Amino acid sequence: MGTSPGHVLIAGATGLTGGALLGLLLDDPGVSHVLAPTRHALPRHPKLENPVGMVSHLAAQLHGPVDTVFCCLGTTIRQAGSREAFRIVDYDLPLSLGRHAQALGATHYLVISALGADPASRLFYNRTKGELEVALQKQGWPRLSIIRPSLLLGARHKPRMGEVLAAPFSRVLPGRWRGIEAATVARAMWRLASLPGEGLRIVESDELQQLGAA
Numbered sequence: 001m002g003t004s005p006g007h008v009l010i011a012g013a014t015g016l017t018g019g020a021l022l023g024l025l026l027d028d029p030g031v032s033h034v035l036a037p038t039r040h041a042l043p044r045h046p047k048l049e050n051p052v053g054m055v056s057h058l059a060a061q062l063h064g065p066v067d068t069v070f071c072c073l074g075t076t077i078r079q080a081g082s083r084e085a086f087r088i089v090d091y092d093l094p095l096s097l098g099r100h101a102q103a104l105g106a107t108h109y110l111v112i113s114a115l116g117a118d119p120a121s122r123l124f125y126n127r128t129k130g131e132l133e134v135a136l137q138k139q140g141w142p143r144l145s146i147i148r149p150s151l152l153l154g155a156r157h158k159p160r161m162g163e164v165l166a167a168p169f170s171r172v173l174p175g176r177w178r179g180i181e182a183a184t185v186a187r188a189m190w191r192l193a194s195l196p197g198e199g200l201r202i203v204e205s206d207e208l209q210q211l212g213a214a
Helices: 016-027 055-061 083-103 123-138 162-171 180-193 205-211
Strands: 006-011 030-035 070-072 108-112 143-148 200-204
Touching: 006 108, 016 070, 016 180, 055 083, 055 108, 055 200, 070 083, 070 180, 083 108, 083 123, 108 123, 108 205, 123 143, 123 162, 143 180, 143 205, 180 200, 200 205
Parallel strands: 006 030, 006 070, 070 108, 108 143, 143 200
Antiparallel strands: none
């Protein structure tokens, strides 16, 4: 039997994947409360608590109980402005979120990483994602789901030029390398949260395609 996500904490709810996931969580009768810290206010909803401000400043102010955590934070070096700023968003914040969520009682952490994540990679992006995966495993989660999508497809508020240029080619690539719709990733994460399991689970993009099928 599956389990209910219950009280949920989601970071990155204004992003491409996080926004789609937030809608699924708010519509899910198995979710009783959604805590979603964001930089800009979200539309009101009876189940939604939306602290507004810099997520880095809000993390220590979050309160429980929390059962399940979804981390959809992510940026690019170009958007962040530097490698250091990128690492804050894609490494420091997800790790800090995990520590605070554990203190609030969370037992399942679902985090978006990346296809090719590897702490030994020569590519800074993939190396940072791989280092995050290792650091989260050291936090000792009863259940940790690492989500590794390929190129995310969908209409962003601020388009990323690299994704725009690569999208047509990514749609024809085979297996886990094929581009994946952000809404598909969101559905996969939502379903993973209700499936039975424990320990570490790494979900590659081809499996995400299957789990997130409409």
